[in-house]
Each structure stands twice: as structure tokens, then as C-alpha cells.
Amino acid sequence: MEQYKSLYNNIKKKYIDVSKENKILEKKVDSLYNIVEISNYINIYFRSENLMDMINDMIIGILGVSYSTIFIVENNEMKIKSTNNNIENINLTDIERYNIMHYKDFLINEKETIKFEGSSRNDIHCILGMPIKLREKPLGYILVEHEVYNSLTDDSMLFLRSIANQVAISIENASLYKQLKKMTMYDPLLDIYNRKYFFNSLEKKINKKNSEKFAIIMIDIDDFKKVNDTYGHQFGDKVLKTFADIILRNVSKKDIVARYGGEEIIICINNYNYKEDVYNNIEKIRRELEETRIVDNNNSINITGSFGIAFFPADGQDVSNLIKCADELLYMSKKNGKNTISCNHVYKK
Known part of the structure; x- marks a missing residue:
């Protein structure tokens, strides 16, 4: 047991x-x-x-x-x-x-x-x-x-x-x-949006049912090729960065700033009150750019820019026509002696 x-x-x-x-x-x-x-x-x-x-x-x-x-x-x-x-x-x-x-x-x-x-x-x-x-x-x-x-x-x-x-x-x-x-969204040199992002954002804005008014500004640095040829591409990069920084300081966070190509920058200013406000803001950028001395090692220069402003929907009701209008106005500024702003609707007072 x-x-x-x-x-x-x-x-x-x-x-x-x-x-x-x-x-x-x-x-x-x-x-x-x-x-x-x-x-x-x-x-x-x-x-x-x-x-x-x-x-x-x-x-x-x-x-x-x-x-x-x-x-x-x-x-x-x-x-x-x-x-x-x-x-x-x-x-x-x-x-x-x-x-x-x-x-x-x-x-x-x-x-x-x-x-x-x-x-x-x-x-x-x-x-x-x-x-x-x-x-x-x-x-x-x-x-x-x-x-x-x-x-x-x-x-x-x-x-x-x-x-x-x-x-x-x-x-x-x-x-x-x-x-x-x-x-995929930013330009690596200038740390602003790239062209693709800009165009995608613009398409979305225009395709909204109740699209808000906005302005497109094309900007080109005057005689930038001479800067690169005379002072070299590194100094040219510094000029571009200074250019982009001046623009960013003078627009709001809701606006879109992008590199369009080469020395061209494009801005979308959103939901402005008056066309004159847009013009005066761009004039402020033009003056600051003109007055800025860019110094690097032994090199020291002033630069200027030419501007073209197009308004949605007055100057175009799709992306292609708006960009075309802003581009044509930019080249009008170039023909008129550079360092100036061209616009179909408002003029400097």
C-alpha cells in the first residue's frame, strides 16, 4: 500500500x-x-x-x-x-x-x-x-x-x-x-519647395470647388550667369541662398516658395486682400535684394532681380496660362532694364 x-x-x-x-x-x-x-x-x-x-x-x-x-x-x-x-x-x-x-x-x-x-x-x-x-x-x-x-x-x-x-x-x-x-518636396540647395511640389499644390488649389484668389510671382536674378562665370559656382550658390532667404523673410508661412529652375524662383501668395498689397510686398523684396551686399572671402557684390506677377483668376484660370502670364511679365521686366516688377493690374505708386 x-x-x-x-x-x-x-x-x-x-x-x-x-x-x-x-x-x-x-x-x-x-x-x-x-x-x-x-x-x-x-x-x-x-x-x-x-x-x-x-x-x-x-x-x-x-x-x-x-x-x-x-x-x-x-x-x-x-x-x-x-x-x-x-x-x-x-x-x-x-x-x-x-x-x-x-x-x-x-x-x-x-x-x-x-x-x-x-x-x-x-x-x-x-x-x-x-x-x-x-x-x-x-x-x-x-x-x-x-x-x-x-x-x-x-x-x-x-x-x-x-x-x-x-x-x-x-x-x-x-x-x-x-x-x-x-x-521629394524640397530643393536640396535652397531648402525651399521644388518645382514638382509647387505645380501639384497649384493644381489642387485651382481644382477646389471654391478656389481662393492667389498670385503667382516669377523671379529671376539679373545677370546670374556673369556671377557664376566671374566668381565661381560656390559664390553663385551663396547668392541663390541669400536670394531665397530674403524672399522667405517677406512672405507668410501659408505662401509657397519654390525653385522653378536655375536662378528662377516662383512664389504663390495665397488669399491676398488687394492686388496692391501683393505688388507692394514684392517691391519690398526687390528693394531688400537690391540693397543686400553679398560677401564671401574677397568677393563682394550687390545683385538685383526681375519680377513678373500674375493673378488668379484674372490672368489665367489654369496652371499653364498663369505660369505663362507670369513668365511673360518677368521677361517684360528684363526688357525694361531689369531690377523691376511687371504686372497687368497695379503699378507702383
């Missing part, structure tokens, strides 16, 4: 051990499944502005934590990108502050409630912190807090590390996507 009891106890013990191992295995499988799901989600939505909020919600749901905060480095500063906590309540302990500052992971479990500097909070017993890094480059930090002692473990740390790695890749992908998108 004793032999059977011993055999039964051994089998029971093995069954319990196997059950425990199965539960551990199930937890690991669940954790792996969650990591894969979050990874897939990040890959699909890496361009979404709400991605960090979505990830933060998933972390809260999977780990069951009371609070979760994602910090992201922007302009060399650590900024809160997503949190379910009140911003006022995000007071850090010395340990948290040290580990976040040095991008180290940590896990704290305390039977007594954890004290936060400058805060009356008394509900947290566990804190887990995980840096977001890619190739040792610091990108951010994830901080989670739980009200139940020992509810965050080494397994929680492994899970959060996997998520932090996925977040790091998503940040890198989003950054690369923005750079690529900018390359």
Missing part, C-alpha cells in the same frame, strides 16, 4: 511540476504573441502621429500597470510623448531620474509605498524603466508603475525591452520617411 501511495505522490508531484512548466510556457508564448502583434502594429502605423499613444495603451493592457509614460528625445530634450498619468503627477525618484538620465534599465519592488520627490503619491510599489536606444543612440525612455508589490518581474523587463527595441526602430523609420518625403 505504501508503495502505491509513494507512486501516486510522485506522479502528482510530476503533474504539478508539468502544470507549472506549462503555465510558464503559456506565459512566454503569450508574451511572444503580444510582442509580435505590437511589432506588426508598429510596422503598419509607424507614420501615425498617434503611434506612441497606441503603444502606451498596449503596454498598460498587457502588463496591467497603473501608469505608463513614454519619453522621446526631441531637439536634444527628453519630452513626454504619451502618458496615462497627469503631467503634474510625474514626479521622479532619484533612482528614476538617474537611470533615465543615463539610459539604464531598472526594476524596483518595494513592500512599502515608494516615495516621490515633491509629491503626495502613496500608491506605487513597483517601477520598471527601460531605455529606447538604437545602435546605442538614445531615443527615449519607457517608465511603468504598478500599485501591487512584485507585480513587475524580470519577465516584465524582457517584454518591455522587446517593445523598446521595436519603438526605437519605428522612430528611426519615421525619421527616414520624413527625410525621404522632404527630399
